[in-house]
Amino acid sequence: MFVKVEDKVKVWMKVAFVLTILTIILIQFKKLFSDFDTHTFYIYKDKLSFISLSIIVILGLVSYLPLSLYDFIIKDTCDISLDNKSLYKSSWIASSISSIVGFGGTAAIALKSHFYSPYIKDKAKLVKEVSKVVLLNFTGFSAICLIYSILNISSLNKIELVKLGIGLASLYAPIIFIYNVYRCRNKEKRENAIKTIKIMIISILEWIAMALLLFSILKLLGNTLPLSKVFPIYVVSSAIGIVSMMPGGIGGFDLSFILGVSALGINKEEALLALVLYRISYYIIPLTVGVFLFIYEAKTKMDKDYIDIFKLAKRKIINIVKFTKQDKVNKIDNNKEV
Numbered sequence: 412m413f414v415k416v417e418d419k420v421k422v423w424m425k426v427a428f429v430l431t432i433l434t435i436i437l438i439q440f441k442k443l444f445s446d447f448d449t450h451t452f453y454i455y456k457d458k459l460s461f462i463s464l465s466i467i468v469i470l471g472l473v474s475y476l477p478l479s480l481y482d483f484i485i486k487d488t489c490d491i492s493l494d495n496k497s498l499y500k501s502s503w504i505a506s507s508i509s510s511i512v513g514f515g516g517t518a519a520i521a522l523k524s525h526f527y528s529p530y531i532k533d534k535a536k537l538v539k540e541v542s543k544v545v546l547l548n549f550t551g552f553s554a555i556c557l558i559y560s561i562l563n564i565s566s567l568n569k570i571e572l573v574k575l576g577i578g579l580a581s582l583y584a585p586i587i588f589i590y591n592v593y594r595c596r597n598k599e600k601r602e603n604a605i606k607t608i609k610i611m612i613i614s615i616l617e618w619i620a621m622a623l624l625l626f627s628i629l630k631l632l633g634n635t636l637p638l639s640k641v642f643p644i645y646v647v648s649s650a651i652g653i654v655s656m657m658p659g660g661i662g663g664f665d666l667s668f669i670l671g672v673s674a675l676g677i678n679k680e681e682a683l684l685a686l687v688l689y690r691i692s693y694y695i696i697p698l699t700v701g702v703f704l705f706i707y708e709a710k711t712k713m714d715k716d717y718i719d720i721f722k723l724a725k726r727k728i729i730n731i732v733k734f735t736k737q738d739k740v741n742k743i744d745n746n747k748e749v
Contacts (some may be wrong), residue, residue, distance in 0.1 A: 418741065436674050451693045455744050459631070459632070462603060463631045467627075467688055468692055469486065470692065471689075471695065471696055472692075472697065474524065474620035474623070475506075475620075475693060476619060476620075477613050477614075477616045477617040477620060478502075478503075478507055478510070478617060479499055480505040480613045481502070481544045482498055482499075482501070482502035484544075484606050484609055484613075485523075485537070485541060485544065487606070488536075489537050489540055490532070490539075491531050493530050500708060501523075501526040502706075504526070504702075504703050504705045504708075505519060505522035505523045506701075507697040507700065507702075508701060519544075520545060520671075523537075523541045524538055524541065544610055547587070547607065547611060547614060548614050548617075549613040549614075550583060550584040550587055550588075550610075550614045550615065550648075551611070551613075551618035551621035552618055552649060552653065553582070553583035554584045554619075555618050555619065555645075555646050555649070556577045556578075556580040556650070559643055559646040559647075562642075562643065563643060573650060576654070577646065577647070577650050578616045580650065587607070588608065591608050591611075592604070592608075621645075624692065625668075626638050626642070628688050628689055628692075632685055634681065636676075644668060648665075648667035648668040648671060651663045651666075651667045652667070654666050665683075665686050669686070669722075670680045
């Protein structure tokens with residue numbers, strides 16, 4: 412009884428924390444956009460040509476590709492009996508939905524377990540491996556925190572909560588990497604250690620791809636800020652987005668990014684447009700592709716099921732007809748004998 416009450420208290424505390432963060436973000440957004448110029452926003456929007464929008468869409472999809480590479484390692488570890496094409500489809504569907512839904516990786520674990528369970532013997536091992544990937548995904552964030560810390564080492568002597576958090580987060584990837592390099596010395600543990608390092612590399616590619624996508628969008632909008640200025644803002648915004656516990660860091664990430672680039676001379680209208688394009692290209696378009704893939708797969712499976720049912724019904728009808736004909740023949744033969 413006490414355990415149940417304690418669990419409920421924890422849930423309500425998490426809800427209260429998220430609501431508090433959300434309220435603070437909304438208040439700050441209201442202050443930030445109190446003098447928002449809609450006309451200026453549309454001027455920046457109208458600057459974008461069809462070619463620029465197409466490039467953003469392509470860059471968004473390319474940036475999203477690493478997300479589905481994790482499952483090839485899971486396939487190898489758990490012996491998932493799916494061909495690579497089907498695996499990639501299922502992976503894209505699960506990843507695109509879970510990136511929107513969030514829930515700290517719980518959605519990814521649930522969706523991937525659902526898709527791969529029919530093709531695996533050890534379901535517990537599958538859940539374990541997917542959970543491992545979710546945890547190791549933070550090594551990519553840790554790596555960009557490490558890059559940030561190296562580039563801004565002179566300012567780390569100032570005690571700031573965000574920089575302290577980034578500094579601590581930057582230790583995670585090197586510790587995991589060094590530990591697994593050490594494990595490679597052991598023949599029995601080498602295979603798992605190499606797979607862990609591969610997951611880390613994919614995660615690093617994923618986080619760097621997201622940073623480059625946002626930077627590229629700013630460039631296509633005509634901004635001249637160098638990557639060395641945009642990257643630190645992206646890292647700080649990502650850290651705040653993770654702490655906010657919102658799916659995709661929405662709200663906390665956006666607010667922090669707009670404030671950061673505004674301090675460097677970018678209009679908040681331009682910054683908002685860049686974020687809208689970033690969200691659409693990295694979240695909405697992959698989700699749309701995922702939904703279409705899901706519908707196509709469901710229809711294909713449904714058609715296959717209907718074909719199987721039709722074949723079964725056809726066999727049953729043929730057997731009944733054969734049995735009826737044979738029965739009539741037997742009756743005629745019996746009458747002749749009489």
